[in-house]
Every structure is written in C-alpha cells, then in structure tokens.
Amino acid sequence: MEKPVVTQAMINAYDEYTHLTLDRRAFMEKLTKLAGSAGAAAAIAPLLSANKAAAEMIKPDDDRLEAKDVTYPGTSGDMKGYLVRQKNVSAPAPGVIIIHENRGLNPHIRDVARRMALEGFVALAPDFLSPLGGTPNDEDKARDMFGKLDRTMTVSNAEASLSYLANIDGVNGSVGVVGFCWGGGLANLFATKSPELKAAVAYYGMQPPIEDVPTIRAALMLHYAGLDDRTNAGIDAYRDALAANNKTFEIYIYDGANHAFNNDTSAARYDKTAADLAWKRTVDFLKKNLA
Numbered sequence: 001m002e003k004p005v006v007t008q009a010m011i012n013a014y015d016e017y018t019h020l021t022l023d024r025r026a027f028m029e030k031l032t033k034l035a036g037s038a039g040a041a042a043a044i045a046p047l048l049s050a051n052k053a054a055a056e057m058i059k060p061d062d063d064r065l066e067a068k069d070v071t072y073p074g075t076s077g078d079m080k081g082y083l084v085r086q087k088n089v090s091a092p093a094p095g096v097i098i099i100h101e102n103r104g105l106n107p108h109i110r111d112v113a114r115r116m117a118l119e120g121f122v123a124l125a126p127d128f129l130s131p132l133g134g135t136p137n138d139e140d141k142a143r144d145m146f147g148k149l150d151r152t153m154t155v156s157n158a159e160a161s162l163s164y165l166a167n168i169d170g171v172n173g174s175v176g177v178v179g180f181c182w183g184g185g186l187a188n189l190f191a192t193k194s195p196e197l198k199a200a201v202a203y204y205g206m207q208p209p210i211e212d213v214p215t216i217r218a219a220l221m222l223h224y225a226g227l228d229d230r231t232n233a234g235i236d237a238y239r240d241a242l243a244a245n246n247k248t249f250e251i252y253i254y255d256g257a258n259h260a261f262n263n264d265t266s267a268a269r270y271d272k273t274a275a276d277l278a279w280k281r282t283v284d285f286l287k288k289n290l291a
Contacts, residue, residue, distance in 0.1 A: 004043045006268040008227065008258075010034050014048040014268075015230065015259050018102065018181075024140055047268040049139075056107065057264070058114035063087075065117055067110075070124075072164040075156040080134055081126040082110050084117040085170065092172035094290035095165040097158070098125040099183030101260070104135030104142040108265045109180075116178070119283045121290075122171050126161045128154055128186070146182060151189075158190045162197060174198050174290040176218070178282060179205055181260060184223075191218045199289035201282050204259050207234035213241040219289045220249040223278045225271075228259040252281065 010031060017027035032041040060067060067084040082105060085093070096116050100109040105127035116123040129135045131153065132145050158177070166175050176199035179187030184205020191200040192212035201221045220242070224232055235251065242249045254261060254274035261271040262278060 004035075004040060004047065006044055006047055007034065010044060010048065011227075011258050011268055015228075018143070018260075044268075047266075049266065056111050058111055058118065060110070060114070062114065065114055067114060067117075072160070074130060074160045075153050077131060079126055079130045079157055079160060079164075081105070081124050081161065082113055083122070083124050083168075084113045085122040086117055086120070089170070092170055093120055093122050094286065095162075095168070095171045095175040096121040096123050096286060096290075097161050097165060097175065097177040098123055099158075099177060099179035099186050100125065100128065100135075101180050101263070102143055102146045102182035103139045104129045104145075106135065106139070106142075108263060112178075112180075115279075116283075119286075121286065122165065122168060124161060124165045126157065128157060131157070154186065155190055155193050158186060159194055159196075162194065166196070172290075176200065176286050176290050178286075179203065180262060181205065188220075188222075191216045191220060194218070199286055201285065203262055203278065204228055204231050206231060207238040210237055210241045213238070213247065214245050216242075216245075216247050219285070220247065221282060221285045222249065222251045223262075223282075224251070224253045225257040225259050225261050225274070226253055226255040227257060231259060250281075250285070252278065254278065 013030045032038050035041040066087050070081050070083045071078050098113045109125050113123040113125040127135050129145050135142050162175050166173050177187045178201040180203045184202035187200045187202040188205050188208045192208045192215050197218040200218045203223045204225050257271040257274040258269045260269045262275045264270045
C-alpha cells in the first residue's frame with residue numbers, strides 16, 4: 001500500500017480543527033474531500049494528530065532524572081503538575097515552566113519537561129486544566145475544555161506555578177517559561193503580567209495585547225513557523241511594539257515549517273531541522289538569562 005500523501009491544505013484543515021473553528025466531524029468531512037475518499041482520510045488523520053506512543057525521547061524512568069507528579073496551591077484550588085530534575089546535582093539550578101499545547105499535560109509535554117531537565121534546569125509542567133478537573137485522556141475533550149478556562153485565573157495560576165518553582169529547594173530563584181501553541185500564547189501573556197518572570201520563550205504562540213507590551217520585564221524569544229499564517233499575522237505589530245518599548249527580544253521564523261513543528265508526535269507537522277535549531281536557541285537563551 002502506498003504511503004498516504006499529506007498536503008498543506010490537509011495540514012491547514014487540521015490546524016483549523018485544532019484551534020476550535022472546526023469540530024471533529026467537520027474536520028473529517030473536509031479531510032475526506034481533500035483526500036478523495038473516506039478511506040484515504042482515515043489513513044491520513046493519524047499522521048496529522050499526535051501519536052502518544054511516539055511521545056518519549058526520554059524515558060519516564062530515565063535513571064539520570066528524578067521525576068514526579070506534584071500538587072501545589074493555585075489561585076482558587078490546587079494545581080497539579082509534573083516536576084523533573086537531574087539527580088545528584090549539588091549546585092542550585094534555574095527553574096523552567098513548560099506550558100502545554102491545547103491538549104493539556106500529555107505524554108509529549110512530560111517528555112519535553114524531561115528534555116529540559118537534562119539541559120540542567122528544574123522543569124515544572126503545570127496542568128492548566130487543573131481548575132476543571134485536570135487533563136482527560138480524550139484529547140478532543142481536553143481541547144473543548146480550554147474554552148472554559150478563565151484567562152485571568154489562568155495567568156494567576158502561572159504566577160502561582162512560578163512562585164512554587166522558585167522556592168523549591170535546589171532552584172536558584174530564577175524562573176523562565178517555555179510555551180507551545182496555546183502555551184506559547186500564555187507565555188506571551190504571562191510575560192506582560194509577571195514582575196518575577198526572567199525569560200519567556202513562545203513557540204508559535206499568539207501575541208499578547210499590544211497595549212500591554214510596556215509592562216514586559218522578561219527577555220523574550222519568539223519562534224514562528226513560516227507556514228503558520230494564522231499566528232504570524234500578529235508578528236509585525238508585536239515586533240514594532242517590543243522595539244518601541246526597548247524590550248529584550250529575539251524573533252525567529254522557520255521557513256517551510258508548520259505550526260507545531262516542535263511536536264515530534266505529529267508525523268506530518270514535525271520538522272526536525274527547525275525543532276532542533278529552535279531547541280538549541282531556547283536552551284542557550286535560558287542559560288544566558290536565568291544564570
């Protein structure tokens with residue numbers, strides 16, 4: 001059987017579905033038209049979506065790491081999260097908050113937290129769906145839950161996560177954040193609200209309100225996918241506002257890459273070249289700004 005051909009139009013349709021403008025049925029109907037048959041659409045859909053079985057670059061029981069689920073105080077109840085650090089490290093390390101996509105705290109984001117810990121940071125991946133009971137196993141249910149989150153409370157829970165992480169034994173007090181997709185948008189927004197955040201990295205995240213840019217204190221690194229027209233529409237205004245307000249920032253656009261290019265569990269959208277380069281830039285940036 002020939003390998004299914006995934007076109008840019010199919011990837012765009014999945015992006016539309018992922019960001020709540022299409023429901024599952026409408027997405028599959030559109031994909032069927034693009035693929036030419038229901039059978040072809042059924043074969044292509046798994047290539048577009050995340051594959052949980054492919055979510056582990058670093059095994060959960062990697063003997064270099066100490067990883068555990070944690071609970072800590074949030075704005076209006078407990079927050080749950082995943083905390084990872086290297087074993088046998090004597091010197092205090094910076095803390096990094098890993099903010100998930102709009103599928104919640106799933107195996108892929110846990111894996112990203114383990115990768116970050118191996119880079120020398122103490123990594124915390126909060127579950128921002130905690131106020132609604134936490135991330136469910138069904139990713140469609142998780143996606144629908146994001147529309148029910150209160151934005152002000154979510155930012156406050158990000159600040160609570162920072163406070164918790166900064167005060168953990170073995171953390172040097174400096175905390176940054178790395179967010180992906182929905183989490184990239186929250187990283188941008190969080191940077192406009194937090195006086196304590198030292199560095200923020202947003203992967204293909206929506207820009208914050210331009211009028212809030214003057215309150216940013218953190219250094220910013222912004223990664224964008226060249227084919228992500230939806231998110232990229234706000235780049236110019238954001239760049240101009242950051243420059244006009246003398247903020248510290250770096251912007252990188254990865255030509256030919258799609259939204260979610262860092263997510264290695266999505267075969268059709270993952271771009272290893274872009275992901276590896278963005279990751280190296282991210283780690284170097286965090287080490288510089290959280291020292």
